[in-house]
Amino acid sequence: MDVKVETNDESVLQKQQSKQHSPIRESLNVNILDALPINIFLEDQDGRTVFANKVTCESNGLTLDEVVGKTVFDIFPNKIAKKVREHDLEVWKSNKLITKEEITGFKGETCYMYTGKTIVQFGDESLLLGFALDITARVKAEEKIEHMAYHDALTGxxxxxxxxxxxxxxxxxxxxxxxxxxxxxxxxxxxxxxxxxxxxxxxxxxxxxxxxxxxxxxxxxxxxxxxxxxxxxxxxxxxxxxxxxxxxxxxxxxxxxxxxxxxxxxxxxxxxxxxxxxxxxxxxxxxxxxxxxxxxxxxxxxxxxxxxxPTMKTYANERLDKEILLRQALERDEFVLHYQPKLNLDTNQIYGFEALIRWDQKDKGIIGPGAFLQVAEETGLIVPIGEWVIRQACLRCKAWHDAGYSHLTVSVNLSASQFHKHNLEKIIVDALTESGLPSNALELELTESTVMHHPEEAVRTLQQLKKLGISISIDDFGTGFSSLSYLTQFPIDTLKIDQSFIKDVEENQANAAIASAVISLSHSLGLNVVAEGVEKEEEMQFLRFRNCHFVQGYHIAKPMQEEEVFVFLKQLM
Incomplete structure (x- = not known):
């Protein structure tokens, strides 16, 4: 007589359920399915697991015997299990393969899965065959690539x-x-x-x-x-x-x-x-x-x-046109240098010239720097233009020396962009070497604002330049409101009084006081002093009386083209 034994022992139920589906499991090539790196499983219509391959079991931390007979509600949190079961029922209803990418948050980690489910037949029994591939690495790689494509690598x-x-x-x-x-x-x-x-x-x-x-x-x-x-x-x-x-x-x-x-x-x-x-x-x-x-x-x-x-567009178009013309001017060698002499008030002799850039536009004639230097500065063209000026000035001064005027010097204005270039020293060395000009015949002029923008860095740069044997001059002195404490730290040779303080200096008490103060300061610091923009004899006499060393301006001579320099020098002999 058969005796039916009822039990609530879960392990016994699992064994019974496992035996119940053993023909199905035996018909599967378990070794092949276990070797695949994706989750593969079979479920009956009630959602109970019939089979799960090795990856599926390991991902849930269970053995095959522990998985078989279980539903998703036994394995996953209720919220996730409910969502999975709804998807299962959708597949049973449609009897079609349904695939999708989904995000799961099981065990506190966000995972991206590519899943697929369909209905298959094992003899007379219909089962749900499912697979799930972890595509987290791929998705995160794609997100990273997309982020890199749409975000700045430096700032994020x-x-x-x-x-x-x-x-x-x-x-x-x-x-x-x-x-x-x-x-x-x-x-x-x-x-x-x-x-x-x-x-x-x-x-x-x-x-x-x-x-x-x-x-x-x-x-x-x-x-x-x-x-x-x-x-x-x-x-x-x-x-x-x-x-x-x-x-x-x-x-x-x-x-x-x-x-x-x-x-x-x-x-x-x-x-x-x-x-x-x-x-x-x-x-x-x-x-x-x-x-x-x-x-x-x-x-x-x-x-x-x-x-x-809208009125700004006209200005922008003009600026763009000027930038294009400036680049063409460099390529076509349209820039020229004019030279303004500097007079030694003690000897009453010309001791040097300041090189001043001009733009020779064939159709418009000679154009002064005020019409194009700002655009050159904004566009960075000031750097190659400045290099050209240094080379040309050195070559011209060497020509004066070769003609018998070996006492002459040439001074060149440096822009802020040039001064802060790392290769400035090399540019100057190359210009001196190419021309054969002695380094003591070259003077670099920098505005007060240029050296005061980063004074500590300026001191180091000036010290390196001084080692070359060239002279350093601070141009437009008095207009930059700089700290006088830095003046003693800069390795400079000359202060140039801005021409705004020289104009009508014999009548304008404020200008007279400033000019006199700069001259006195220069004497105290052992520096040379040059007064710019001298246009009248009265201004020159004022400066001579106060022992200003050097002057330049229209009263001595206007800036002249290079071929006019020799004529001017011969007239002085």
């Missing part, structure tokens, strides 16, 4: 491609909203990069991005679009005053000095602003017009902001 901010896509999409969704684009550029960043090195420049850009991130709210977007240029997108602007307030915030966070390495310095920004839809109806036009406003901001003295208006 969105990049040009991101902001273009973001703004274009926003405009399409909200065509009636007023929006604004702020284009920011660091003032004199190239000088900082050249003087402190690219590593310090990169560190500065990272610090700037952190500060700018603090001034925007969650609805606004900050991006670095290249070099030292940043964009802030304001998606909802009530009035121009909103842009003004944000610019004030930017100026405020940028006002604190930056500490890069062991050095502290202040960096300012220039900002150009365009507003949608008045200044453009797409991202490209908005950026172009913001860029035009940015350059107007720089032309107005930097450390400020400008809203775009």
């Amino acid at each position: 901010l969105p990049n040009r491609w991101y902001i273009h896509s973001y703004v274009e999409t926003f405009i399409q969704k909200h065509p009636n909203k007023k929006m604004a684009l702020l284009l920011l550029d660091l003032d004199h960043f190239k000088v900082i990069n050249d003087s402190l090195g690219h590593q310090a420049g990169d560190q500065l850009l990272q610090e700037v991005s952190k500060r700018l991130s603090k001034v925007i709210d969650k609805s606004e977007c900050l991006a670095r679009i290249g070099g030292d240029e940043f964009i802030i997108f304001l998606p909802d602007v009530n009035s121009y005053h909103d842009c003004y307030l944000l610019c004030e915030k930017v100026n405020s966070v940028m006002s604190e000095p930056f500490l890069i390495g062991q050095r502290k310095f202040t960096v300012t920004t220039s900002i150009g602003i365009s507003v949608f839809p008045a200044d453009g109806e797409d991202i490209h036009t908005l950026i172009k017009h913001a860029d035009i406003a940015l350059y107007r901001s720089k032309a107005s003295g930097r450390n400020g902001f400008q809203f775009y208006n």
